[in-house]
Each structure stands twice: as C-alpha cells, then as structure tokens.
Amino acid sequence: MKKLVCALATVTVISLSSTSQVLASPGEEIYMENCAACHGEDGKGALPGITPDLTSLSGPLSKSDEELITSITEGFESPGSQMAMPPLGGNDELDEDDVKEILEYMREEFGDDD
Numbered sequence: 001m002k003k004l005v006c007a008l009a010t011v012t013v014i015s016l017s018s019t020s021q022v023l024a025s026p027g028e029e030i031y032m033e034n035c036a037a038c039h040g041e042d043g044k045g046a047l048p049g050i051t052p053d054l055t056s057l058s059g060p061l062s063k064s065d066e067e068l069i070t071s072i073t074e075g076f077e078s079p080g081s082q083m084a085m086p087p088l089g090g091n092d093e094l095d096e097d098d099v100k101e102i103l104e105y106m107r108e109e110f111g112d113d114d
C-alpha cells in the first residue's frame with residue numbers, strides 16, 4: 001500500500017510539472033516519464049525476461065558511468081536480445097545533462113548503497 005501511495009504521488013507530481021516547479025529530483029521525474037514504462041518505477045523491469053533488473057548487483061548498474069551514458073544515449077542491445085533499448089528511451093529531446101540526472105537517480109534508488 002505504501003508503494004501504491006508513492007506511485008500515485010509521483011504521477012501527481014509529474015502531471016503538475018508543466019505548470020509548476022517540481023519537488024521530486026529532476027532525475028526521478030525524467031526517469032518516471034521516459035524510462036519507468038519499460039524499467040518499472042522500482043527499476044526491476046516492467047517487461048519480465050526482457051528488461052534487465054537495474055537493482056541487481058551484477059546488473060547494468062555495475063557498469064561504469066561512461067558505458068551507461070552511452071547505452072542510454074545511443075541505445076543498447078545485448079547478444080540474443082529479444083528487444084533493444086531505444087536511444088534515450090525514445091525521447092530525443094533529452095540531452096546529456098538529463099541523462100546524467102537519470103543516472104544519478106538510478107544509482108541512488110537502485111544501486112547497492114541503499
């Protein structure tokens with residue numbers, strides 16, 4: 001139930017964001033808008049067996065910032081993959097700073113240090 005309340009709060013924040021300043025971190029907002037549909041709000045992946053678990057210790061976040069920024073910006077496909085990650089999650093309006101904000105958010109939320 002706590003999770004659901006959080007999710008609803010996030011949706012509300014996003015829907016207000018076009019008219020007012022947002023309280024959530026910029027990275028969180030961009031992640032929820034552009035990435036959560038496939039990767040899940042909890043980072044575990046919304047498409048089982050297709051999207052990787054970002055919270056796994058040996059998962060994608062074990063790679064360097066440089067590699068991840070490249071994967072996010074240019075897209076990513078692992079060998080034998082059923083579905084590739086689209087460049088910038090399909091939103092080519094995101095710039096390098098946005099990608100860095102998302103990465104910071106993902107490391108904070110899904111990384112091994114929490």
Ligand code: HEC
Pocket residue numbers: 031034035036037038039050051052060063067068071072076077078079081082083084085086088089090102
């Ligand atoms: C349409 C679904 C979709 C969207 C939207 C999406 N991804 Fe992905 N992402 C994937 C899939 C599928 C993979 C795994 C691809 C593979 O392994 O071939 C992936 C892989 C990744 C990886 C692992 C890359 C690596 O080097 O191991 C990261 C990090 C990532 N996505 C971040 C993001 C971020 C950040 C966003 C938002 C800007 C995003 N994704 C949006 C589907 C998506």
